[in-house]
Amino acid sequence: MKRSGPLYTLLGGLLLALFMLSLNATTGTGNTSYGGDAPGAASPGAASPAPTSAEPTSAKPTEDAPSAKPTDSPSKSPSKRPPGKSEYAGRTADDAAAISLSIRDDKAIAYYCNGRDAESWLKGDVEDDGSMRLTGKHGAKLEATLADNAVRGKVEIDKKPRDFTAARAKKPSGLYRATTEVRGAEIDGGWIVLPDGRQVGILKQDGKPQKAPRLDPETGTVPFDGGELTARPVVP
Structure with missing residues (x-):
């Protein structure tokens, strides 16, 4: 009977150790015993969300395009009439x-x-x-x-x-005219000298038309009634 004391002590310590092991198994903080994820925990193998930029990037402001230079009023088309x-x-x-x-x-x-x-x-x-x-x-x-x-x-x-x-x-071709008075009669004559040298004209004496005498384009002289008339190039 004297040896039962140490035996009881050993059994008591063993029971206490089993009790502590059982308590740790039932109240431990690990989650693996439940087979589920703890609230807020990431699933194994899940991709982490892409980090967001700390501050938004902004494109470098472009310079304003140069304003269109006001155009002058449309210029007229080149004149088709020669000067002079x-x-x-x-x-x-x-x-x-x-x-x-x-x-x-x-x-x-x-x-x-x-x-x-x-x-x-x-x-x-x-x-x-x-x-x-x-x-x-x-x-x-x-x-x-x-x-x-x-x-x-x-x-x-x-x-x-x-x-x-x-x-x-080109000279001497062109348009000629003579207006004068001869012996009290009003004389008005017109001549067209064509490029081939031909002449077409009418001379009126007091309003009565007749074929005009031939004009000398070099001098402008025209024989008439025993004398001469002077025809000049027409200028507008």
Whole structure:
């Protein structure tokens, strides 16, 4: 019986150790005994969220595009009428009459003549685009355009319209006129000298038309009634 004391002590210590082991197993803080995730814990193998930038990046402000330079008002198209003085001479499309134009800058004078009994002087403005509208007595009118060193259009005399083309003329070709008084009679003559040298003209004596005598383009002299007249180039 004397040896039972140490035996009881050993058994008591063993029981105490088993009790402590059992207590640790049931109240431990580990989560593996439940087979689930603790609140707020990340699942094994789950991807971590991508870190957010501490401060947003901002693109470098671009410089303002230079403001468009105000453009000048649209410039006009180059003028089709030559500066200074120019001469044009030709015939109607039906060859019934001759026509000549004298142009200085934006002014024009035209002369229509059939060489016998019909003539007309017309005048007006020439636009920058070469177009022109000339008018004369008794409803005479001319509408044409200057381009490529020629005037092309339509002339209407005595209500009879005719197409015409007048090419650029060089001296002595062109348009001439003489106005004077001889022995109390009023003289008015017009001459068209064509590029090929031919002349078409009418001379009126007190309003009565007749074929004009031939003009000397070099001197401007015209024989008339035993004397001479002087015809000069027409200038608008």
